[in-house]
Every structure is written in structure tokens, then in C-alpha cells.
Amino acid sequence: MSPAEAELAEELAVVRPALLPGYRAELAGARAAVLTRLWRALVHEPLPWITGRVRGAYGVALRLADGRTLHGPHVDPYATGAPVTAVRLDRERHDDPARLTNALAVPHAAGFAVELGHSAASLALSRAGADHRREWPVGVPPAEGWGKDWEWEQRVADGHPFHPNCRSRPGFSAADQLAYGPEHRPVVELGTVAVPAAECLVRGDWPAELRAPGRVLVPVHPWQAAHVLKRSADPWRRAHPLMSLRTLALPGGPHVKTALSARLTSSVRDISAYSVEMSAALTSLAVDLAKRTDGLLHVTRTLGAVTAHSPDLAALLRESPQVYAGPGERVLPVAALPATGLPGSGDWLTTFTRLALTAGLRLLDLGVALEAHGQNLLVVLAADGSPRRLVYRDLADVRVSPARLARHGVAVPALTGRLVTDDPGVLRRKLFGSLVAGALAATAGSGPALGAAMRAALPDLPRTPDLAALCEGPVPAKALTLMRLSPDTPGDQWTALPNPLVLEPGAVDQ
Incomplete structure (x- = not known):
């Protein structure tokens, strides 16, 4: 075991000994899952200490600036299966992503290796405690338990499908993960901290139950209260954690996005005053624009937002996506779709791809670029599992183009800062x-499957300059490993992946 794995095992032996055998059994697969994501990044991201990439009959060779060579299998940049169990650094075999990263000895590798060790250990624990049912319950009404906000979200055990830090939760003990990780299906006791109203920034409609004379009650995650605020919070409501862990569903009510000042995957999950300040105007704009998609897309409203002028003490209340489900329908995050088995059909995947690209391109042409990854984007499914509509949540990191809005006669809202750009x-x-x-x-699940679905959907997509750009060039993707190895470089960094529309078998490593 690595140090991170051994530490988690020792804690687990105390707090949940029955889960220890399952945790140990999952360790090798978890290391391979993290190594797979890391190897994909090494092959496809513009890492400055990789000076050459050579594809051969049996795999890929990466030439390092110090003269060494990394050898590993071919990589489909869009694949989520076919785990990489080992790679070679010169003649030394590596099956542990953390030890490989330490052996690379590149700038900032030591810190990243610690994160990768935590990612593999936490992933093994997540898999050991996960609900492994993988079926779509045709004919089972949502009232029987399949339509709850949190049900399918908590089936996503592996976290981010392409980030090596897919399950990195530094600062979370085994007890913390079992108490707060959605894959362990806990019920979390949310609290509140009372802040003088004059010291708060509030936007939207903050509910009466979260107000007191002269004070605003800010919902607080219990981990945040204990480890960051270092104070007790007054009991408030029981809630179920969703995929993002710091966002929780109140039964029968809205979702609560809490500040959680821990680095999960890439980012510290606090809430800036800027996000609170922009929330109401951004919600109004996005909801209005979604009405122009002919019913293809709904945007969940941010009902209210508050900050005590600290990123560590802030919260948002957001409409549940379930309000957009009709009779017999269910709303699932796209990240949960592989657990249903539904994407296995080519026709299903084409229908879903057409729906998602049409909605995304229409909103982009109108002037809003969505951060439409599998956690933010949800799909409304009919009782037979067919995709009907989309729901988007969490507007904190979209981009808005005033020029595009004006071109379509949309009043430009009072937005400033990083959200605003006209750069195509x-x-x-x-x-x-x-x-x-x-x-x-x-x-x-693979480049060929993605390319086939996109080609089949292409004739029905909106003919916009953005579609032409998508068809003609490589596909941009966040260079997630480069970003973790460049802690002094702010903002997103990017790589270019081969376009799945023209991807040929055997040409996926360039």
C-alpha cells in the first residue's frame, strides 16, 4: 500500500471495519483508474518537459527533457474504459500513479503525487461503498424511489471521468468521506451561522426561515464548520449530498450549494463574493434565453445567494432540477448515464448527442457558453429511458457575450468580470x-462512438459559425494535469484533442 492507502486503511479499521476487505480489494483497480487518467494526460496535454511523442505498433513512447522515455499503450482521448494497469519509465515498470509522478521528478511533481495517492485511496473507498446496481428501471414510477434528487447522483462512484484527481479529497479522513461523500449515501446535518445583516451581501429572495431579527442565517456544511470556520453551527436541516459533495438536496425543497474550502479535483470549493453578486442577473438572463430553445433546455434558477464577505462563509439556494420533470419522467445528471446502461444503443446516443449539441449551440449563438460537463448538465428521460429535454444547473462559470446578446436583441445585463467576453x-x-x-x-465511452453519434446528429444541428468551428478543428479540452503541475499559472489551461468527426482508428495518440 502507498502511504495514503495505508493511512485510510488504518482509519477505516476503526470507523468502519466491515468495509476494509472491500477497500483492499478495490485498491489495484483504483490505482489503474487514476493511472489511466494520468497516462491520457501525459499523451495529450502540452506538458513542457515532454519533448516528443512517437506512436508505434505496440504503444506510445514519450521522450522526456532529461533523456528518459515513458512507454505505455495507445490512448483514445475520449475513452472511459480499457484501464491502463502499468507504464514503463525507461525499464522500470510503474503501476502506481503517485510513485510514477514522483519518479518523473518534474516541477511540482511531489505535491501532485500526494494528490494522486489520495485520489487512488479515496476512489477505492468510494468503489467499496458504492451502490453497484446498473439498470434502468423501466416501468418503475419515480415515487418508488428512482426519482429522488439524489438517487442517481449517488451512484457516480468514480468522480471526474478524465481527471487524475477524480477522487482526491485532501483533508478528508475516512470518517469524513463516509459521513459526507455522496457515494456512501449519508444524510448530512446542515447548520447555519448567524451573521449581522449589515455584514452580508444578499442577492435574490433569501427565505424567511434563514433570517432572524437583524441577522442573516448562512447555511454551513458541517465539515466547513469544523475544519475551516472552527466553530459550531446551529442545527438547521437534514440533506442529501449530490455529486459535487458540497451541494446538497433538501427533501422536497431546493438544493443548497455550500462553501467547502477544500481542494476537490482541481479547485477549492469556496464561494466568491463575485459569484453571489452576479447570481441574480445571471439567473434572469439564462432563464430567459433558455425559453428561446423551443423547450429543449431549462435552467435551474438561483433562488437566493448570500456571503458574509468571505469565500469561506457563503451559500446559494438553487431550484431542484426535478421541477422540470413531467409525469413519469426522471431527471438525471449526464454523469450518471453510464450507470443506467442506456447509452449502449447507437440510436439512443445519437438522439442524446443531437439534443445536447442543438441546445448548447443555440444558447452559444444567443450569447451564453455553458460549462456543460456531466455534473452541470442533466437530461429529462421518459419512462422508457428516451431523452426528452435538458436541464442545466450552476451558472457560476459560464461565459456571456454582450455582442452576441445585442445581435439577437437581448438586453445586456449588468454583468462584469471574468464571466464577460466576446472572444469566440x-x-x-x-x-x-x-x-x-x-x-x-x-x-x-470512446472516440469512435462519439464520432459516429456526432456524424449522425450533424444534419440536424443549427448552422452557425460555432458549428463550423466544431467540425473543422481539434476539440479543446482543459489540460487538467498541466494545471495541477502549474500552480503559479492562474486560470484554465487547454489542450487540443483530435476531432472525433475525423478520428481514424490508430490515430488517437497524436
Whole structure:
């Protein structure tokens, strides 16, 4: 076991000994899953210390700046299966992603290796405690338990499909993961912290139950209260954690996005005052624009947002996506679709791809580029599992083009800062990087399947300059490993993946 794996095992032996055998059994597969994501990044991201990539009959060789060579299998950049169990650094075999990263000895590798060790250990624990049922319950009404906000979200055990830090939760003990990780299906006791109203920024309709005379009650995650705020919170409501862990569903009510000042995958999940400030105007714009998609897309409204002028003490209340489900329908995050078995049909995948690209391209042409990855994008499914409509949630990282809005006669809202850009490259990277290289790729499971679905959907897509750009060039994707190895470089960094529309078998490593 690695140090991270051994530490988690020791904790688990105390807090949940019955889960220990399953955890140990999952370790090798978890290491391979993280190594698979890391190897994909090494092959496809513009890492400055990789000076050459050579594809051969038996795999890929990566030449390093120090003269060494990494050898591993061919990589389909859109694949989510076919785990990589080992690679070679010169003649040394590596099956542990953390030890491989340490052996590379490149700038910032040591810190990243620690994160990868935590990712593999946490992933093994997630898989050991996961609900492994993988079927779509045709004919089972939502009232019987399949339509709850959190039901399918909690089946996503593996986290981000392409990030090596897919399950990295530094600062979370085994007890914390069991208490708060959605894949373990806990019920979380949310609390509130009372803040003088004069010291708060509030946007939207903040409910009466979260107000007191002269004070605003800010919902607080219990991990945040204990580890960051280091104070007790007053009991408030019981809630079920969703895929993002820090967002929870109140039974029969809205979703609560809490500040969680821990690095999950790439980012520290606090809530900036900027996000709170922009929330109401952004919600109004996005909801209005979604009405122009002929019913293909709904956007969940941010009902209210508050911050005590600290990213560590803030919260948003957001409409549940379930309000957009009709009789007999269910709303599932796209990231949960592989667990249903539905994407296995080519016709199903084409229908879904057509729906997602049409909605995304229409909104992009109107002036909003969605961050439409599998966690933010949800699909409304009929009782037979066929995709009907889409729901989008969490507007915190979209991009808005005033010029495009004005071209369509849409009043430009009072938005400022990083959300606003007219740069078509930035707008397209935002949508295509999240939707094509993210949600659609993970749903299709491979480049050939994704390419086939996109080609079949192509005749029905909106004929816009953005579609032409998608068809003609490589697909942008966040360079997630480069970003973790470049902690001094702010903002997103990008790579270019071969276009699945023209991807040929055997040409996936360039």
C-alpha cells in the first residue's frame, strides 16, 4: 500500500471495519483508474518537459527533457474504459500513479503525487461503498424511489471521468468521506451561522426561515464548520449530498450549494463574493434565453445567494432540477448515464448527442457558453429511458457575450468580470471543452462512438459559425494535469484533442 492507502486503511479499521476487505480489494483497480487518467494526460496535454511523442505498433513512447522515455499503450482521448494497469519509465515498470509522478521528478511533481495517492485511496473507498446496481428501471414510477434528487447522483462512484484527481479529497479522513461523500449515501446535518445583516451581501429572495431579527442565517456544511470556520453551527436541516459533495438536496425543497474550502479535483470549493453578486442577473438572463430553445433546455434558477464577505462563509439556494420533470419522467445528471446502461444503443446516443449539441449551440449563438460537463448538465428521460429535454444547473462559470446578446436583441445585463467576453475562442472552448470533450465523450465511452453519434446528429444541428468551428478543428479540452503541475499559472489551461468527426482508428495518440 502507498502511504495514503495505508493511512485510510488504518482509519477505516476503526470507523468502519466491515468495509476494509472491500477497500483492499478495490485498491489495484483504483490505482489503474487514476493511472489511466494520468497516462491520457501525459499523451495529450502540452506538458513542457515532454519533448516528443512517437506512436508505434505496440504503444506510445514519450521522450522526456532529461533523456528518459515513458512507454505505455495507445490512448483514445475520449475513452472511459480499457484501464491502463502499468507504464514503463525507461525499464522500470510503474503501476502506481503517485510513485510514477514522483519518479518523473518534474516541477511540482511531489505535491501532485500526494494528490494522486489520495485520489487512488479515496476512489477505492468510494468503489467499496458504492451502490453497484446498473439498470434502468423501466416501468418503475419515480415515487418508488428512482426519482429522488439524489438517487442517481449517488451512484457516480468514480468522480471526474478524465481527471487524475477524480477522487482526491485532501483533508478528508475516512470518517469524513463516509459521513459526507455522496457515494456512501449519508444524510448530512446542515447548520447555519448567524451573521449581522449589515455584514452580508444578499442577492435574490433569501427565505424567511434563514433570517432572524437583524441577522442573516448562512447555511454551513458541517465539515466547513469544523475544519475551516472552527466553530459550531446551529442545527438547521437534514440533506442529501449530490455529486459535487458540497451541494446538497433538501427533501422536497431546493438544493443548497455550500462553501467547502477544500481542494476537490482541481479547485477549492469556496464561494466568491463575485459569484453571489452576479447570481441574480445571471439567473434572469439564462432563464430567459433558455425559453428561446423551443423547450429543449431549462435552467435551474438561483433562488437566493448570500456571503458574509468571505469565500469561506457563503451559500446559494438553487431550484431542484426535478421541477422540470413531467409525469413519469426522471431527471438525471449526464454523469450518471453510464450507470443506467442506456447509452449502449447507437440510436439512443445519437438522439442524446443531437439534443445536447442543438441546445448548447443555440444558447452559444444567443450569447451564453455553458460549462456543460456531466455534473452541470442533466437530461429529462421518459419512462422508457428516451431523452426528452435538458436541464442545466450552476451558472457560476459560464461565459456571456454582450455582442452576441445585442445581435439577437437581448438586453445586456449588468454583468462584469471574468464571466464577460466576446472572444469566440474563449466562448467555444467553454462549451466544447465541457460538452464534447466532457459530457458527450464520457457518455459515449470512446472516440469512435462519439464520432459516429456526432456524424449522425450533424444534419440536424443549427448552422452557425460555432458549428463550423466544431467540425473543422481539434476539440479543446482543459489540460487538467498541466494545471495541477502549474500552480503559479492562474486560470484554465487547454489542450487540443483530435476531432472525433475525423478520428481514424490508430490515430488517437497524436
